[in-house]
Amino acid sequence: MSDEQGGPELRVGPESDAGLALTFHRLVRAFPDEPGDPMRDFVVTARGPGVEVEVGVRTWGGDGLDDFLAQLAESFRGWSGVREWCSLERDLTVSAEHTGARVELTWALRAPLPDHEWCFEATTGHAPGEDMRNLAAEMHAFLTAEPWARAGRDEVLPG
Numbered sequence: 001m002s003d004e005q006g007g008p009e010l011r012v013g014p015e016s017d018a019g020l021a022l023t024f025h026r027l028v029r030a031f032p033d034e035p036g037d038p039m040r041d042f043v044v045t046a047r048g049p050g051v052e053v054e055v056g057v058r059t060w061g062g063d064g065l066d067d068f069l070a071q072l073a074e075s076f077r078g079w080s081g082v083r084e085w086c087s088l089e090r091d092l093t094v095s096a097e098h099t100g101a102r103v104e105l106t107w108a109l110r111a112p113l114p115d116h117e118w119c120f121e122a123t124t125g126h127a128p129g130e131d132m133r134n135l136a137a138e139m140h141a142f143l144t145a146e147p148w149a150r151a152g153r154d155e156v157l158p159g
Helices: 065-074 130-144
Strands: 010-012 021-029 039-048 051-060 082-086 092-098 103-110 119-126
Touching (some): 010 130, 039 103, 051 119
16 A cells, blocks of 8 residues: 555554544655665554544564564464564554464554653454454554654654
């Protein structure tokens, strides 16, 4: 999927507008003038009835978010406790819990450093196995896509 600028976009959550969904979009290179720049910055927007929250996320090559989701997919029979992932600057974290019939992903969006003065959490439910494999593959495609812009983070991401 592509955003309005033609760049990569990924939606996580219900297809209808009835529930809360997260959109990953505005993928950029943090230092476009540096050859081989591994930094991948993007925006996550949480939108649902009565709420819209947007945060800029800084990662080092995606910080393994796609691998984290793939590992969850491979553990489709379940696990005990909570598994966690966080981005480089902790502006996005994911907690995963297997409830038996579903994998509950709690996505936490935080205000930028240095204070992380607010945090918004949203939970999406996914069927174990194939649904999680698809999410991992879609996240991998998003994180490895060609950025839509070569502008620096401050020009593209919300502050």
